[in-house]
Amino acid sequence: MAKLGGQAVDALFSGQATGCSFADLPSSFYTRVAPRSLSRPRLLHVNPAVAARLGLNDAALHSPAFLALCAGSGRLPGVEPMATVYSGHQFGVWAGQLGDGRAHLLGDVSGPQGAWEIQLKGSGRTPYSRMGDGWAVLRSSVREYLASQAMEGLGIPTTQALALVAADDTVIRETPETAAVVTRIAPSFVRFGHFEHWAHSALDQAALLDYVVTHWFPDCLAGQADHPDRAVAACLLLAEVTRRTARLMAQWQLVGFCHGVMNTDNMSILGLTLDYGPYGFMDAFQANHVCNHSDSLGRYAWNAQPAVAQWNLTRLAESLQVLGCTVPDLEAALAPFESVFLQAYHAGLAQKFGLAAWRPEDAELGDAWWALLHAQQADFTLAFRYLADVGTDEPAWLSLFADGGAARQWLDRYRLRLADDPRPQAERKAAMDRVNPLYVLRNHLAQHAIQAAQQGDASEIGRLMALLQDPYTQQTGHESYAQPPAADVPTVAVSCSS
Numbered sequence: 001m002a003k004l005g006g007q008a009v010d011a012l013f014s015g016q017a018t019g020c021s022f023a024d025l026p027s028s029f030y031t032r033v034a035p036r037s038l039s040r041p042r043l044l045h046v047n048p049a050v051a052a053r054l055g056l057n058d059a060a061l062h063s064p065a066f067l068a069l070c071a072g073s074g075r076l077p078g079v080e081p082m083a084t085v086y087s088g089h090q091f092g093v094w095a096g097q098l099g100d101g102r103a104h105l106l107g108d109v110s111g112p113q114g115a116w117e118i119q120l121k122g123s124g125r126t127p128y129s130r131m132g133d134g135w136a137v138l139r140s141s142v143r144e145y146l147a148s149q150a151m152e153g154l155g156i157p158t159t160q161a162l163a164l165v166a167a168d169d170t171v172i173r174e175t176p177e178t179a180a181v182v183t184r185i186a187p188s189f190v191r192f193g194h195f196e197h198w199a200h201s202a203l204d205q206a207a208l209l210d211y212v213v214t215h216w217f218p219d220c221l222a223g224q225a226d227h228p229d230r231a232v233a234a235c236l237l238l239a240e241v242t243r244r245t246a247r248l249m250a251q252w253q254l255v256g257f258c259h260g261v262m263n264t265d266n267m268s269i270l271g272l273t274l275d276y277g278p279y280g281f282m283d284a285f286q287a288n289h290v291c292n293h294s295d296s297l298g299r300y301a302w303n304a305q306p307a308v309a310q311w312n313l314t315r316l317a318e319s320l321q322v323l324g325c326t327v328p329d330l331e332a333a334l335a336p337f338e339s340v341f342l343q344a345y346h347a348g349l350a351q352k353f354g355l356a357a358w359r360p361e362d363a364e365l366g367d368a369w370w371a372l373l374h375a376q377q378a379d380f381t382l383a384f385r386y387l388a389d390v391g392t393d394e395p396a397w398l399s400l401f402a403d404g405g406a407a408r409q410w411l412d413r414y415r416l417r418l419a420d421d422p423r424p425q426a427e428r429k430a431a432m433d434r435v436n437p438l439y440v441l442r443n444h445l446a447q448h449a450i451q452a453a454q455q456g457d458a459s460e461i462g463r464l465m466a467l468l469q470d471p472y473t474q475q476t477g478h479e480s481y482a483q484p485p486a487a488d489v490p491t492v493a494v495s496c497s498s
């Protein structure tokens with residue numbers, strides 16, 4: 001193994017097993033490469049709840065070893081960092097080899113809360129950087145850091161951000177910016193794209209399948225102890241990834257989250273939200289909202305996301321054929337996507353409407369809801385949140401709609417439906433407030449935090465992190481954080497440039 005050096009941070013993880021399970025794969029899956037050194041790295045923010053998952057206490061987080069780890073100069077005991085190789089379909093087109101072009105896997109830590117991989121993003125060039133510079137700018141790093149917490153707080157599966165390190169290095173994008181590194185953790189960062197990369201090599205595909213199934217999907221091997229049949233295991237894996245991805249899409253849709261770049265290399269095999277780039281939580285609802293400025297054809301619009309996920313799963317399925325999976329078996333594994341998605345989506349919508357259960361005839365109420373919000377560009381988050389108050393504070397909800405008459409018409413239908421679903425109003429409101437967030441990571445809020453961070457002030461990041469940790473509970477003094485941007489606030493354009 002090449003000697004790459006770096007400062008060991010053994011003391012940080014004392015009492016916990018550290019290693020790098022990804023290195024069990026053949027060496028063709030990765031390249032050992034050291035993160036780049038940063039000028040004047042400093043810890044801008046750390047997430048103690050994520051740190052606790054790794055068994056890191058407050059003292060550890062203030063130690064030089066922790067900064068070293070998150071700035072790329074620290075090493076887990078005996079583990080040299082690596083970049084992994086994957087491929088993928090970008091905007092519907094086969095893009096060939098990609099890989100961790102600016103990310104380094106530092107290894108994994110097994111503590112009381114399971115095994116977690118630690119990965120740096122924005123940590124320098126690797127053999128998979130292609131034309132990229134290996135940097136991430138502070139702007140996009142703050143966005144990834146905050147979004148990870150926003151999703152976690154909403155109860156949506158996601159990679160988690162542990163720390164945000166800022167540095168003085170200049171990074172050229174549309175204008176010069178400064179560099180930052182996000183340290184993120186997940187049980188695994190394996191993507192659909194890892195499987196696609198090995199779609200033509202039965203040997204390597206088998207190694208990857210064995211690795212993924214053994215570590216995270218042991219049920220796929222149930223009853224196959226002696227002679228595991230890889231084609232069977234691969235189809236069972238696909239079926240489980242299909243179910244997880246379908247449920248994830250329902251969760252995204254129900255909070256108005258747009259990922260922005262649902263390329264197959266940004267799809268997690270564990271069903272996590274992964275790679276926060278030009279994502280967005282909608283303010284005014286538009287069914288075909290496109291959050292990514294670079295997505296001129298609207299491939300990844302909000303209302304396209306479930307179908308895109310299905311398309312991506314089909315690419316994953318194709319990659320498994322090399323293991324001997326038959327087309328009918330793969331199709332059977334993919335088939336439940338729609339029913340799993342609709343089940344989760346309808347159950348979630350029923351909860352958001354304060355209904356005990358979804359009935360098939362509620363589809364009309366749901367369709368009319370989206371049509372109303374779309375026609376009037378009503379605020380996604382508040383339209384749901386204020387709905388719980390229509391019994392007592394109807395004007396607040398009505399004020400979200402330009403055409404009060406149309407809104408009242410929908411309300412009449414809704415009230416009729418509620419009458420059929422008896423429940424004390426206070427109880428219904430409490431249940432609705434637990435599923436309709438008051439605070440989401442609106443672009444303009446992230447933008448304020450970015451602007452302050454660019455001046456070295458992380459306090460706004462801290463404030464948002466606290467709100468996003470519990471987005472369902474009203475926090476006194478933070479009323480403005482629940483509101484859409486004022487009309488004169490310029491729209492924040494987010495693109496792939498990060």
Ligand code: AMP
Binds near residue numbers: 103129130134496
């Ligand atoms: P993304 O669109 O961010 O998911 O990235 C797609 C591919 O481009 C991945 O292989 C990334 O690692 C790579 N990439 C993105 N930005 C950079 C960068 N600044 N330097 C090197 N590689 C990058």
Ligand code: MG
Binds near residue numbers: 265
């Ligand atoms: Mg990516």
